[in-house]
Amino acid sequence: MLSHPPASAATPHSTFEPRIVAFFCNWCTYLAADLAGTSRMKYAPNIRVVRLMCSGRVDPQFVLNAFAHGADGVFIGGCHPGDCHYQEGNYKALRRYQLLRRVLKEMGIEEERFRLEWISAAEADRVRAAVNDMVEKVRLLGPLNFAVSDQQTELLGAEVVV
Amino acid sequence: MPDKPKVAFYWCASCGGCEEAVVDLAEAILDVAAAVDIVFWPVATDFKRKDVEAMADRSIAATFLNGAIRTSEQEEMARLLRCKSQVLVATGSCSHLGGIPGLANLCTSEAILREVYFESPSTTNPERTLPEREHTHNDHAVELPAFCETVRSLDQVVDVDFYIPGCPPTPRTFRNALQTLLGGQLPPRGSVLAPDRALCDECPRKSSKPEKLTFAQFKRPTNTLIDEQQCLLAQGLVCMGPATRAGCEALCVQGNMPCTGCYGPTSRVRDQGAKILSCIASSIESKEATEIDQVLATIPDPVGTFYRYGLPKSLLRKRRIQEVPHSSLAGR
Numbered sequence: 001m002l003s004h005p006p007a008s009a010a011t012p013h014s015t016f017e018p019r020i021v022a023f024f025c026n027w028c029t030y031l032a033a034d035l036a037g038t039s040r041m042k043y044a045p046n047i048r049v050v051r052l053m054c055s056g057r058v059d060p061q062f063v064l065n066a067f068a069h070g071a072d073g074v075f076i077g078g079c080h081p082g083d084c085h086y087q088e089g090n091y092k093a094l095r096r097y098q099l100l101r102r103v104l105k106e107m108g109i110e111e112e113r114f115r116l117e118w119i120s121a122a123e124a125d126r127v128r129a130a131v132n133d134m135v136e137k138v139r140l141l142g143p144l145n146f147a148v149s150d151q152q153t154e155l156l157g158a159e160v161v162v
Numbered sequence: 163m164p165d166k167p168k169v170a171f172y173w174c175a176s177c178g179g180c181e182e183a184v185v186d187l188a189e190a191i192l193d194v195a196a197a198v199d200i201v202f203w204p205v206a207t208d209f210k211r212k213d214v215e216a217m218a219d220r221s222i223a224a225t226f227l228n229g230a231i232r233t234s235e236q237e238e239m240a241r242l243l244r245c246k247s248q249v250l251v252a253t254g255s256c257s258h259l260g261g262i263p264g265l266a267n268l269c270t271s272e273a274i275l276r277e278v279y280f281e282s283p284s285t286t287n288p289e290r291t292l293p294e295r296e297h298t299h300n301d302h303a304v305e306l307p308a309f310c311e312t313v314r315s316l317d318q319v320v321d322v323d324f325y326i327p328g329c330p331p332t333p334r335t336f337r338n339a340l341q342t343l344l345g346g347q348l349p350p351r352g353s354v355l356a357p358d359r360a361l362c363d364e365c366p367r368k369s370s371k372p373e374k375l376t377f378a379q380f381k382r383p384t385n386t387l388i389d390e391q392q393c394l395l396a397q398g399l400v401c402m403g404p405a406t407r408a409g410c411e412a413l414c415v416q417g418n419m420p421c422t423g424c425y426g427p428t429s430r431v432r433d434q435g436a437k438i439l440s441c442i443a444s445s446i447e448s449k450e451a452t453e454i455d456q457v458l459a460t461i462p463d464p465v466g467t468f469y470r471y472g473l474p475k476s477l478l479r480k481r482r483i484q485e486v487p488h489s490s491l492a493g494r
Contacts, residue, residue: 060436064477092444098454099443106465108482146482
């Protein structure tokens with residue numbers, strides 16, 4: 001038998017706080033998050049927001065890099081269809097998201113860990129609801145541990161016994 | 163006779179195609195043989211590991227190592243040759259990026275052994291025999307290398323000075339790389355010895371690539387009659403050209419087949435698969451989620467297509483295995 005060190009044993013889910021990397025469009029979701037802040041809305045503090053000029057700027061490499069370096073989830077926020085500041089950027093984001101979602105699933109990353117939402121600058125409440133919902137779902141899944149399991153692979157390299 | 167630079171060739175997890183690439187130098191191999199002293203090349207010459215062990219450290223000018231690292235023996239040889247060589251060159255896709263064997267990172271080593279020794283349709287193994295690490299026969303202890311959990315590229319095991327890309331490297335790529343290395347003017351350490359631009363740039367069909375690509379569906383070479391002149395992407399085929407390094411002279415495209423990406427990414431790209439994914443997906447015509455999914459469904463194996471040669475060197479490197487494996491070797 002091969003031994004797989006149980007990843008969850010050392011990190012009980014009760015104390016687990018998901019780390020979620022969020023890529024927010026400058027013209028909509030980022031402003032909505034800003035509005036949520038100025039409106040003193042409370043939501044889960046588990047997201048680290050990266051402001052981009054457009055959801056279409058989200059290179060799939062950014063998403064993979066986040067997962068590879070310890071993110072438990074990645075959230076992309078863009079303008080509603082038809083509202084993109086640059087005409088088509090959010091459609092490109094949508095198409096990339098749909099293909100990347102398949103790749104991530106095949107790489108063993110659950111669908112709930114990767115999310116795309118259209119949130120306009122006025123929809124602060126949607127930021128709160130979507131972030132809270134995603135944090136809860138990722139919390140239930142537990143840590144992704146992509147970075148950790150990578151190291152384990154290197155160390156365990158030659159330990160396979162059949 | 164003045165001392166010629168000593169050169170070694172070695173192979174790890176590979177198919178032997180890169181050794182062919184050396185032989186494919188044809189007459190030029192005579193020039194190579196005249197310019198260097200080949201001190202180790204298990205495919206062609208009778209030197210043993212102990213001969214390498216007896217050499218002084220850094221006494222080999224350059225070692226060309228092809229193949230990925232899958233077993234403990236390959237790792238040992240990589241470390242040994244690193245120690246004995248001034249310059250270590252990762253040769254071919256497997257050594258450079260993990261290569262085709264790297265797709266095994268989608269499975270556990272356990273699943274691979276189970277498939278190969280028990281479950282494949284051509285396997286008959288009623289005694290359920292598996293390879294043993296150690297065995298004693300007539301008082302002689304023999305051992306087999308360990309089968310590692312993942313496939314790694316050479317630079318994930320030891321420091322690598324240069325890379326020669328390709329599956330296999332074309333004779334021209336190999337010849338140019340040799341000339342660069344023997345010429346004395348070494349490029350910066352870590353360089354890939356091939357042009358640092360996308361394959362589309364040297365593709366004979368470049369002029370037929372439309373200004374704006376759009377995909378209403380993706381086609382596969384097996385069920386499509388491919389036009390011999392037009393850009394393959396424009397015909398709806400997944401061609402890795404835009405995300406792949408040039409240097410092969412678009413041999414596959416010249417053979418009327420789409421590029422599969424064996425030369426790896428250019429220096430400005432970290433993850434080749436993510437880049438072609440981005441390019442292909444964003445050019446889909448539809449703006450409707452369900453329609454987009456229907457178009458994407460015509461790519462049956464995205465990971466195997468976009469990461470055919472580079473899964474171990476990609477950002478994610480391997481499939482994440484949940485704590486509870488789907489099945490196990492238990493019950494054997």
